[in-house]
Amino acid sequence: MSDATTRYRWRRPHFIENPWVRYTVLLVTVLYLIFALQMMQVSWQRVLDGIPRAGNMLRMAFPPDYGSRGRLIVRGFIESFQMTVIATAAGVLLSVPIGFMAAKNIAPLPVYLVGRAIVVVSRSLHPVVMGVLFVAAVGFGAFAGILTLIMFTIGFVGKLLAEAIEEIKFGQVEGVRSTGAGFLSVLVYAVFPQVLPRLIGLSMYQLDINLRASAIVGLVGAGGIGGTLNTAFGRYDYATAAAILLVMVAIILVTEGISGYLRRLTK
């Protein structure tokens, strides 16, 4: 029973065990933060100066003006909707083969690498940057926006679909393969049914995301309501801008509700 008198000392192990490394990392991080703050000229003075200007802007924005530019607002939203629907449909259709190509468990290595490369490239650029590139390539307007959103969709749906395919139950694949079914038939019968609910869910979610993104890509000249919003800000027409923002919020709330409901249906 003499063991009972032994005192044990316990301390939670450090994330970085070596104290030299630990404190150096901490010091460097703090120094860099201070340096960056200096560089960027973050100053409270500018924040204080900004407050009355923001107040002024808000005063001009209320009440929101739906009427005087009503036709432009409606046209902008219709264009955004069309861009969203076309881009989501085309993007999802393209994502299906790309997702299958990018799934390691079913695609041969060279095909897998090509599929992965397409997904990585589509994901590497933010839609705004991609929008700038497409506007430069095909000119201002909705077409550039549609191409941007298609790439955006491939990056998101393609990647998550590939991950869903990599998680399927392989026994079901073996079951169909053992009947002598060809490769494509195995994909259609054993793989596709397992990822279909996920694909529908992702498409609904992407529709929702694309609607939001369609407003953003408009800011760089790729069509839709974003363009209308940009013009309103450019003319200091804050009342119209406020109207557009409020309609945008309302529409996004509604579509989010609808897409959430549809996703629950496919469980």
Added chain:
Amino acid sequence: MLKITNLEKSYTKGAPVLKGLNLTTDERRLTAIIGSSGAGKSTLLRCINRLVKADSGSIELDGTDILSLSGRALQDSRRQIGMIFQAYNLVDRLTVMENVLSGRLGYTGFFRGVFRKFPQEDVDRAYALLKRVGLSQYVNKRCDALSGGERQRVGCARALMQNPRILLADEPTASLDPKTSERIMELIAGITEELDLPVLINLHNVPQATTYADRILGLRHGVMIFDGNPDELTEDWLEQIYAGHEDDLKKQMKVGAAEYDDE
């Protein structure tokens, strides 16, 4: 009809699962393969329809060496070999009918399969098989809504849909409760007798093997050490087949005995 010569397979180098295995089917219809877990029973069956590729040896089905095939020719051989799995391996989200018809995919063009436009005689046969296995009321039910025993019946129907030359069954009753397990064994034995179809069946359960099989093979460490009629399978042989795995054997014998007590 099926002739396996010198079959070897290892998943990791230096640890062979099958070590020069020989097996020839004969006129006896239901052949049960017994052996402790890890003896190579599943690997053997999966090598026959090439879900797993053996390293060397030959597997001849009606004179064609399955090991040398690839692509279309391999699919043609596979469709002549029906397989029933321990975990059923049905596509959960498809209906019973779609799962049964998928047994014809080896014979059906890709687009007919995609759009579920199977030839009329296939649909008729699927209905007949579902009636035979007692599931005609579930034609359009999704497979994940069925019980284990019902799923295995669908599994049987899918394998038979292929019109196979031979049937493989890998522990078809191991995921089922004792009573259902007996029903499935009766079904497999009954159907294969009606169709005069040779069956290779892996069984954990020794009493089930001696009850239903016409021939018993004992697999140990990747080679066949016993080949005979069920009445030739003595205590002595069982001890040799399960040597080092006596607990395994005891459990399997007891499960078999308990089943009848429960009824």
